[in-house]
Amino acid sequence: xxxxxxxxxxxxxxxxxxxxxxxxxxxxxxxxxxxxxxxxxxxxxxxxxxxxxxxxxxxxxxxxxxxxxxxxxxxxxxxxxxxxxxxxxxxxxxxxxxxxxxxxxxxxxxxxxxxxxxxxxxxxxxxxxxxxxxxxxxxxxxxxxxxxxxxxxxxxxxxxxxxxxxxxxxxxxxxxxxxxxxxxxxxxxxxxxxxxxxxxxxxxxxxxxxxxxxxxxxxxxxxxxxxxxxxxxxxxxxxxxxxxxxxxxxxxxxxxxxxxxxxxxxxxxxxxxxxxxxxxxxxxxxxxxxxxxxxxxxxxxxxxxxxxxxxxxxxxxxxxxxxxxxxxxxxxxxxxxxxxxxxxxxxxxxxxxxxxxxxxxxxxxxxxxxxxxxxxxxxxxxxxxxxxxxxxxxxxxxxxxxxxxxxxxxxxxxxxxxxxxxxx
Ligand code: ZN
Ligand code: ZN
Numbered sequence: 395x396x397x398x399x400x401x402x403x404x405x406x407x408x409x410x411x412x413x414x415x416x417x418x419x420x421x422x423x424x425x426x427x428x429x430x431x432x433x434x435x436x437x438x439x440x441x442x443x444x445x446x447x448x449x450x451x452x453x454x455x456x457x458x459x460x461x462x463x464x465x466x467x468x469x470x471x472x473x474x475x476x477x478x479x480x481x482x483x484x485x486x487x488x489x490x491x492x493x494x495x496x497x498x499x500x501x502x503x504x505x506x507x508x509x510x511x512x513x514x515x516x517x518x519x520x521x522x523x524x525x526x527x528x529x530x531x532x533x534x535x536x537x538x539x540x541x542x543x544x545x546x547x548x549x550x551x552x553x554x555x556x557x558x559x560x561x562x563x564x565x566x567x568x569x570x571x572x573x574x575x576x577x578x579x580x581x582x583x584x585x586x587x588x589x590x591x592x593x594x595x596x597x598x599x600x601x602x603x604x605x606x607x608x609x610x611x612x613x614x615x616x617x618x619x620x621x622x623x624x625x626x627x628x629x630x631x632x633x634x635x636x637x638x639x640x641x642x643x644x645x646x647x648x649x650x651x652x653x654x655x656x657x658x659x660x661x662x663x664x665x666x667x668x669x670x671x672x673x674x675x676x677x678x679x680x681x682x683x684x685x686x687x688x689x690x691x692x693x694x695x696x697x698x699x700x701x702x703x704x705x706x707x708x709x710x711x712x713x714x715x716x717x718x719x720x721x722x723x724x725x726x727x728x729x730x731x732x733x734x735x736x737x738x739x740x741x742x743x744x745x746x747x748x749x750x751x752x753x754x755x756x757x758x759x760x761x762x763x764x765x766x767x768x769x770x771x772x773x774x775x776x777x778x779x780x781x782x783x784x785x786x787x788x789x790x791x792x793x794x795x796x797x798x799x800x801x802x803x804x805x806x807x808x809x810x811x812x813x814x815x816x817x818x
Contacts, residue, residue: 413579419588420554421451423655424508425459427597428552430642430651431506433460438500441510443468445556448510452554465500467493471517471560477529478521486528489536498540504647507544507551514560515743518683527712530682534716534785545787547643547763550651555582555746564743585656585735585747601652604641607817608660611638616801619726620808623797624674625690630726630755631668633780635766638662646769658735658750661727663764665780667696669723676752677791680743684709689790696722698757714757719784725756725764731795731815745789753793753812758784 411419425431437456441449449466456464477485501507518526544551557578559571565581566574583589590596621628640660642652675689688704698721703710714721729736729752736751760781762768768776777783795815800808810818 416579416583416588417448418451418455419593420583420586421448421455423586423588423593423597424452424552424554425455427594427601428554428652428655429456429506429508430550430649431456431459431461432550432649434462435460435649436463436500436503436505437461437465437508438497438505439464439466439508439510441466441468441556442513442558443470444558444560445510445512448554448556452508452510471514474517475521478518478525486525487532489529489532491536494536494540497537498543501540501543501549504549506549506649506651509551509553510556511553511744511746512555512558512561514558514683515564515680516683516685517560519685521683523684523708523712526682526684527709527716531716531785538785541759545759545761545763546646546769547761548646548769550645550647550649552651552653552655553746554586554655555744557582561744565740581738581740581742585738585750587656597652597655601641604657604660608638608640611660611662611801614801614809615804616811617804617806618668618802619811620800620802621671621673621792621797622799623676623792623794626672626674626792626797628669628671628673628693629802630723631665631696631780632726633663633665633765635768635779636662637764637766637768639761639764643763654746654750656735656747656750658733659727659729659754661725661761661764663760663768663781664723664726664755665696666719666722666724666760666777666782667780669693669696673755673792675790675792676794676797677741677748678705678743679788679790680745680748681706681709681713681788685743686710686713693723698722713786713788716758716786717784719782720758720786722757722782722784723755724758724760724782724784724787725754725789727754727756727789728799728812729753729793730812730817731793748791749789752791753797753799753815754789754791756787756789758782758786758788 453464562574562578587596618631672692678687686706692700799812801811
């Protein structure tokens with residue numbers, strides 16, 4: 395995407411604003427642009443206790459926008475680790491199902507959802523992969539009814555990031571804690587377009603750009619994408635009724651939201667049975683507190699038949715064994731290599747940022763909204779059209795400045811779509 399704001403402006407403006415003011419603007423963008431919160435609507439927010447200052451700013455903006463009630467669930471990483479140290483073995487097959495059922499009930503009654511992302515990407519890296527995997531599985535099962543309402547886009551929702559000391563230390567290990575935290579906040583503000591004179595307007599312009607790009611791809615009606623790059627030779631089929639989405643969209647409740655802040659991707663649904671060839675990841679994958687590096691997988695008719703990683707192989711193997719859909723693809727996304735997040739050169743070890751720095755694919759659950767009329771189809775009807783179903787949805791990055799992608803038309807002819815990681 396071309397930047398809508400010139401770089402030289404940045405230094406002058408950010409110097410004029412205090413951290414508190416930028417935090418406040420991030421909260422305003424999250425509520426007005428990301429969430430599109432409506433007067434009278436309830437809001438359910440989740441946040442780390444380390445993100446308390448941002449959570450409070452968001453709460454204020456939500457009430458000023460007319461929220462009827464804001465309910466925030468705070469989590470704490472230290473407490474999460476205590477479970478691994480002291481809890482009995484049976485703990486790892488448990489999840490607070492009553493809580494997630496409550497979330498699903500809230501979404502059904504129209505409550506909007508905001509998540510503040512950010513935390514130690516390596517939190518669970520020293521823990522037993524078996525326990526981590528069981529705990530994730532139990533959590534995914536308990537969360538599924540609520541998550542389905544999100545993937546079907548029943549309500550307006552958004553994810554925004556807040557820097558935490560542990561996350562900052564993982565991203566900038568060479569810096570003192572305060573300096574690392576300041577650097578991470580800067581990177582978040584920049585990627586979230588808070589450095590512009592009018593962040594709300596900058597977001598509206600960027601959103602329109604993404605939607606135009608998606609509309610152009612939708613006119614093409616490609617049958618497949620062909621990827622070529624170092625360690626990658628891969629063809630990915632698209633369902634007949636696939637839709638490319640980018641930026642914001644209207645939820646089923648009629649409210650417009652932009653689900654990810656930041657967002658740079660144009661994404662769609664791959665056909666679950668039509669992936670063939672070898673794909674090599676171009677960035678490490680940070681998954682639920684562990685790091686998987688050097689991923690290379692081979693697909694046959696949509697299914698992973700071989701998976702390797704130079705680090706975290708066991709975690710990768712457990713991940714794709716979660717269920718049948720965990721070894722098939724549920725998302726395909728295109729991001730130019732020149733996106734602002736890619737240009738920052740920072741590896742955030744956080745999907746919200748890293749997936750917006752490179753073209754990617756996701757293992758697991760597909761988004762029904764990526765099919766024409768998909769939100770109204772039953773799970774069986776969705777599957778018949780090629781939509782994958784799984785307890786997991788894990789994005790991994792395959793884009794680089796050495797990746798070429800062709801769009802393959804229904805008649806089989808190939809058109810250049812991306813060259814050296816940029817739109818052709
Ligand atoms: Zn994505
Ligand atoms: Zn994804």
